[in-house]
Amino acid sequence: MQDNRAYAYYPGCSLHATAKEYDLSARAVCAALGVELREVPGWNCCGASSAHGRDHLLSTTLAARNLALVEEMGLEEVAVPCAACFNRLAVAGHELREDASLADAVRNVLERPLQGSAKARALLDVVARDVGTERIRDAVRRPLEGLKVACYYGCLLVRPPRALETDERVEDPQSLDELVRAMGGEPVEWPHKTECCGAALSLTRTDVVRRLSADILKMARDCGADCIVCACPLCMTNLDMRQGEALKAAGERFRIPVLYFTELMALAMGIPDAERWLKMHFVDASAVARRESAAAQSTEAQQ
Amino acid sequence: MGDAISAESATTSGEVRIGGTKTEPGFCREVERLSGQKLSACYQCGECTAGCPVAFAMDLMPNQVTRMALAGMVDEVLQSRSIWLCVGCNTCVTRCPRLVDLPRVMDSVRQIATRRGVRCPEPAIRAFHDTFLQGVERGGRLHELALVAALKLKTGRLFQDVPAGMAMVAKGKLAILPETPEGKAEVRRIFEECRRRAGEGDDHAG
Numbered sequence: 001m002q003d004n005r006a007y008a009y010y011p012g013c014s015l016h017a018t019a020k021e022y023d024l025s026a027r028a029v030c031a032a033l034g035v036e037l038r039e040v041p042g043w044n045c046c047g048a049s050s051a052h053g054r055d056h057l058l059s060t061t062l063a064a065r066n067l068a069l070v071e072e073m074g075l076e077e078v079a080v081p082c083a084a085c086f087n088r089l090a091v092a093g094h095e096l097r098e099d100a101s102l103a104d105a106v107r108n109v110l111e112r113p114l115q116g117s118a119k120a121r122a123l124l125d126v127v128a129r130d131v132g133t134e135r136i137r138d139a140v141r142r143p144l145e146g147l148k149v150a151c152y153y154g155c156l157l158v159r160p161p162r163a164l165e166t167d168e169r170v171e172d173p174q175s176l177d178e179l180v181r182a183m184g185g186e187p188v189e190w191p192h193k194t195e196c197c198g199a200a201l202s203l204t205r206t207d208v209v210r211r212l213s214a215d216i217l218k219m220a221r222d223c224g225a226d227c228i229v230c231a232c233p234l235c236m237t238n239l240d241m242r243q244g245e246a247l248k249a250a251g252e253r254f255r256i257p258v259l260y261f262t263e264l265m266a267l268a269m270g271i272p273d274a275e276r277w278l279k280m281h282f283v284d285a286s287a288v289a290r291r292e293s294a295a296a297q298s299t300e301a302q303q
Numbered sequence: 304m305g306d307a308i309s310a311e312s313a314t315t316s317g318e319v320r321i322g323g324t325k326t327e328p329g330f331c332r333e334v335e336r337l338s339g340q341k342l343s344a345c346y347q348c349g350e351c352t353a354g355c356p357v358a359f360a361m362d363l364m365p366n367q368v369t370r371m372a373l374a375g376m377v378d379e380v381l382q383s384r385s386i387w388l389c390v391g392c393n394t395c396v397t398r399c400p401r402l403v404d405l406p407r408v409m410d411s412v413r414q415i416a417t418r419r420g421v422r423c424p425e426p427a428i429r430a431f432h433d434t435f436l437q438g439v440e441r442g443g444r445l446h447e448l449a450l451v452a453a454l455k456l457k458t459g460r461l462f463q464d465v466p467a468g469m470a471m472v473a474k475g476k477l478a479i480l481p482e483t484p485e486g487k488a489e490v491r492r493i494f495e496e497c498r499r500r501a502g503e504g505d506d507h508a509g
Contacts, residue, residue: 013445017478018471042486044443049391050435053410054417056337058497062439065486065493109496159393160404170397196356196392203454205388206425206463208360241467280474283468 005127008070008078008118009037012085012233013045013192019082019233021089021277024122025262026081028271033139037079042067048084049200049234061109063092068110070118081123081262083232084199087156087164089120094163096152104162104234107254122157124231124261128175133182141270143184149264150225151187153177155196162234170194176229176261183268190223192216197238206242206247215237215251227257229264236260241282257285264288319375326375330415334372336412339505342373344401351395351405361385365395365405372412381416385409429455436494443490446481448472449493 030037038050043066050142051059066089070078074159080086096116107114115226127136153173161170168175177187195216198209199301217239230236238246240258247254258281267289277286319326332344352358352366358365363383371380380386389409396404423429428455434453438445451468455461471477 013447016444016482017447018476020476042484043482044486045439045445047439050432051439052391052406053413053432054436055414055497055501056339056407056410058494059501061493061497062490063490099450105500109500133315155390155392155394158478159397166310194394196390196394198356199390199392200431201357201388201390201428203451203464204431204458205360205425207386210355211359212356227488282470 005130006036006038006075006168007121008073009039010043010046010066010070010078010084010089010120011039012080014082014233018237020261020273021280022081022233022236022260022262023272025260025266025271025277028273029262029265029269030079030123032269032271033127033135034076034132035079035126038073039215040066040073040078043069046085046088048088052088057102057105057109059088060092060095060217061106063088064096064106064114065110065112067093067096067116067118068112068114071113071115074116077119077121077126079121079123079126081231082127083154083156083183083236083242085124086120086122090122090165091160091163094165102115104141104294108270109156114151119165122166122231124157124179125168125173127261128179129266136179136265138183140183140268142268144264144268145185145265146179146183147185147288148224148226149180149185149229150190150192150220151180152220152225152228152230152235152239153193154192154230155199155230157231158194170232176231179261180229180264183265185264186270188220188225190219192219192224195219197235198221199234199238202234202242206245209242210246214246214252217243217247217256218250218252221254221256225256226291227259227264229259229261231261236281243283257281257283257288259285259288305430321374324376327376330373330377330380331373332352333415334408334411337414338404338407340404340408342369342403342408345369345373345399346401347404348400350398350400351403354394354398356392356394357388357390361388368412369403369405369408372408378466379418380412381421382392382424384424386416387423387428388410427454427460430454440491440494441485442481443484444482447480448477448479449481451477 011023047059047062158168159169178188198212202209204291275289349366356366363385386409391406
């Protein structure tokens with residue numbers, strides 16, 4: 001594995017708006033780790049969460065255009081922070097490689113050269129596996145000592161495993177847990193790592209989302225977590241923005257901060273903007289930063 | 304319903320009535336063709352329903368959708384909430400011992416319901432998807448603020464989430480203006496070409 005490897009970078013629509021802090025923290029953390037991210041020029045929406053429900057050819061072609069642009073950049077892999085975009089690009093890539101007649105149909109619609117060679121990688125996977133826990137441990141300036149973290153993978157990072165071509169254990173994924181451990185934090189044992197938050201029903205069947213999100217939030221609390229860490233803008237919206245109404249509907253009063261894994265990394269790596277990004281959340285996450293800096297001070301005092 | 308298959312009769316429209324239930328023998332083939340899935344592979348173990356996070360809100364359980372589509376029970380399937388409530392979390396397909404991709408089946412049944420103009424029991428969900436895709440077709444990327452605004456107008460839920468939306472704007476999390484990526488025209492052409500191939504004729508925007 002090269003030390004400074006370049007990846008194409010597909011931010012996706014949410015990271016230019018509601019998940020801006022995910023984009024900013026992903027770029028800052030990767031820069032600090034020596035991972036070069038080159039944004040795909042002229043990328044388009046991958047079609048999640050709607051195109052697959054209208055037309056399979058449309059949803060595959062929307063994703064395939066981005067993969068074709070990655071090939072044009074001369075890069076083999078595209079790092080994707082959003083779990084939903086990752087899923088769409090990875091599944092489309094898999095289908096293009098497996099199904100020759102689909103690939104032909106997509107090429108005809110696309111009117112662009114398309115080898116099908118570009119591979120979508122979840123940014124989490126790139127950081128945890130390609131950079132690796134050893135280099136991350138070396139980059140940590142303020143260890144997350146004593147911080148109990150519920151690692152929430154959600155649905156689309158891990159399912160369906162055959163098409164995503166990842167080596168995560170589908171019912172009990174580990175990469176985020178390993179990452180938290182490498183930063184000195186303590187991943188809690190909890191059964192809701194890959195439960196669904198209700199995803200795109202957020203704007204339409206908010207009642208369903210409240211119930212599913214409350215289940216996840218309560219389980220994280222019951223398992224002793226100080227915060228939840230995720231890798232998806234839609235999970236963040238449902239667990240953070242909808243947290244107040246979800247817990248109210250469930251008759252609960254507590255609050256639990258939710259962070260993108262890149263934000264937690266930025267805190268641990270001492271990246272100065274990290275605390276500013278946390279202000280973009282709905283549930284106050286400053287306690288995670290304070291706790292973590294208090295722990296750092298006591299470590300420094302001991303040394 | 305022990306006598307369900309006792310009275311079978313064919314009608315002129317190709318429908319078959321089994322014990323008073325209308326069935327359409329070609330329906331299963333249509334779903335199988337669109338989804339690429341073999342419905343008869345399902346042996347009704349119920350693993351999909353057991354793991355489905357939204358089953359509590361569904362009218363037909365996921366395993367029932369598969370079996371009813373196989374039996375050609377077109378009205379029950381096309382009119383059900385379940386086909387719109389499926390969020391595509393992929394829990395079912397991950398656990399299915401027969402590797403049936405049920406989210407693909409749900410997607411396909413939605414497409415058939417839309418094409419046949421079946422009344423959707425979850426109109427807000429359908430409006431969400433239509434508005435989402437109109438936005439992407441127009442701009443190449445999704446403009447989240449425009450999606451929320453258009454959806455409010457379509458569903459009449461003008462005041463839901465207004466404080467949250469305003470907080471988002473204040474936090475700099477909702478871009479006021481859409482992005483204008485290069486390749487916008489290319490995306491529009493992809494939509495048009497796919498629509499032409501699917502033979503839909505015109506956009507089924509609701």
